[in-house]
Amino acid sequence: MKRKTTAFAIGAALALGIGAVAYAGTHTMFQVTINDPGMFANGDVSFVHETPDVIQYLYCESQGTNAFCAARNLAGVLRTCSTANPAHLAAIHSIGTDSYLLFRWNAVGQCTAVTVRNGSLTVPKV
Amino acid sequence: MNRIAFVVIACLGVMTTFLFYLRIAERVPTAGNSGEAEIIARLDRIEKSIAQLAATRVGAPSATGSATLAAPAASVLADLDGEPVAAARASAIRDGNDIVDRALGVGQWTADDVSALAQSTERLDGEAAAAIHARVAAAINSDRLKVAPSAVRP
Numbered sequence: 407m408k409r410k411t412t413a414f415a416i417g418a419a420l421a422l423g424i425g426a427v428a429y430a431g432t433h434t435m436f437q438v439t440i441n442d443p444g445m446f447a448n449g450d451v452s453f454v455h456e457t458p459d460v461i462q463y464l465y466c467e468s469q470g471t472n473a474f475c476a477a478r479n480l481a482g483v484l485r486t487c488s489t490a491n492p493a494h495l496a497a498i499h500s501i502g503t504d505s506y507l508l509f510r511w512n513a514v515g516q517c518t519a520v521t522v523r524n525g526s527l528t529v530p531k532v
Numbered sequence: 533m534n535r536i537a538f539v540v541i542a543c544l545g546v547m548t549t550f551l552f553y554l555r556i557a558e559r560v561p562t563a564g565n566s567g568e569a570e571i572i573a574r575l576d577r578i579e580k581s582i583a584q585l586a587a588t589r590v591g592a593p594s595a596t597g598s599a600t601l602a603a604p605a606a607s608v609l610a611d612l613d614g615e616p617v618a619a620a621r622a623s624a625i626r627d628g629n630d631i632v633d634r635a636l637g638v639g640q641w642t643a644d645d646v647s648a649l650a651q652s653t654e655r656l657d658g659e660a661a662a663a664i665h666a667r668v669a670a671a672i673n674s675d676r677l678k679v680a681p682s683a684v685r686p
Contacts, residue, residue: 471658488665490658515669
């Protein structure tokens with residue numbers, strides 16, 4: 407009985423240990439942030455996906471030669487921009503399910519910057 | 533002796549006459565020779581035409597006026613291809629802007645607007661499509677256009 411308990415305890419410890427290693431490292435957990443004065447929106451795609459609310463979203467949609475990005479925060483504020491800039495398109499095409507995304511817009515609705523970060527900083531989409 | 537000399541001279545004379553005849557015959561154009569000359573002349577003309585066309589295509593006007601021959605060809609292409617394409621593009625841009633204008637009039641961006649705009653801009657180049665989408669984006673960002681829940685996306 408004692409041997410079984412020990413084995414279970416070791417197994418549980420190993421499992422927890424492995425889990426701890428898998429989720430180690432610095433993580434950003436950015437919800438959708440909209441900064442109107444700064445005219446930018448950002449967030450972690452995977453983290454936003456995992457938030458319990460059904461309000462927030464953050465994405466870019468590409469038609470190949472043009473695209474637009476959209477972000478809606480928890481308050482329901484939606485900001486969007488449109489682009490045909492090849493550099494923006496390249497960044498947009500690199501967005502994955504675990505990416506961090508930031509986009510900036512101007513007064514006429516054009517994207518003035520699109521930043522995508524792929525790496526270990528974001529928590530993976532479950 | 534005299535007779536032998538006479539025969540030799542006669543033979544030489546005949547041979548000279550024959551050779552002379554052969555040389556003249558060579559110079560006189562026969563049916564075969566004239567055909568050959570005509571082919572050569574045609575080849576020359578074709579070669580010149582090719583050279584003129586090549587000069588026209590790289591934009592170098594030639595002395596024979598081949599540039600003026602190229603100009604009508606270009607205008608024909610514009611008539612057959614360019615104008616309908618430009619007209620279709622202008623029409624698609626007009627349609628897209630009309631959709632945006634209608635939505636701005638109502639103050640709401642619906643799922644129907646999304647699909648109608650997608651349809652009208654699907655054949656447009658990226659710049660033109662992005663310009664129309666930017667109008668929607670600017671209106672949303674300045675709170676002049678409210679996105680209906682059914683639209684989900686701008």
